[in-house]
Amino acid sequence: MQWTSILAIYFLFLVFSAFVLLPFGVRTHEEAGVEKIPGQAESAPVNFRPGLLILRAAVLAAVATAAYVSNYIYGWITAQDLIFWGPTVR
Template sequence: MSLAFGIAIYFVIWWIMLFAVLPFGVRTSEEAGEASNAGFAESAPHKPKLLPKILATTILSGIVFAGIYAMMVHHVITLDDIPFFPRYEPVQEAH
């Protein structure tokens, strides 16, 4: 796996994990027992606590990326293991 490919995979995993983590612990102003500010949607989070969510996303993404990296490097799952992919014969080089 090249460095650029690894960074791209980590970036995609990070964004997916961010959207999975964002809803945790979200409360609206009404649920927090405070008045909603004018100009904001009533469903807007009261205190979104983004820094802990970003840190959690980074840690979880690192764990998921490590698993995917290990599977790719150690060939745990190959393209031949995926049932709906076509089977190709190895190419013989002419000498």
């Protein structure tokens, strides 16, 4: 596998991980006991930290990319293993 392919796969895992991790650790103003600004949405986060989100997503993406590349090299799970019904061709 070329390094550019690994980089592209890492980027895809990074974006996916960021969206998956987005709702975790965020509290609303009501949960934090802080006054809201007039006109502010009820669900607006009080403690949104994008740097921490990207750091967590980068670590998760690195682990997922390492697992993906390792599976590509060693062939632990193949396309044949993902056929759960129908005729088995071995």
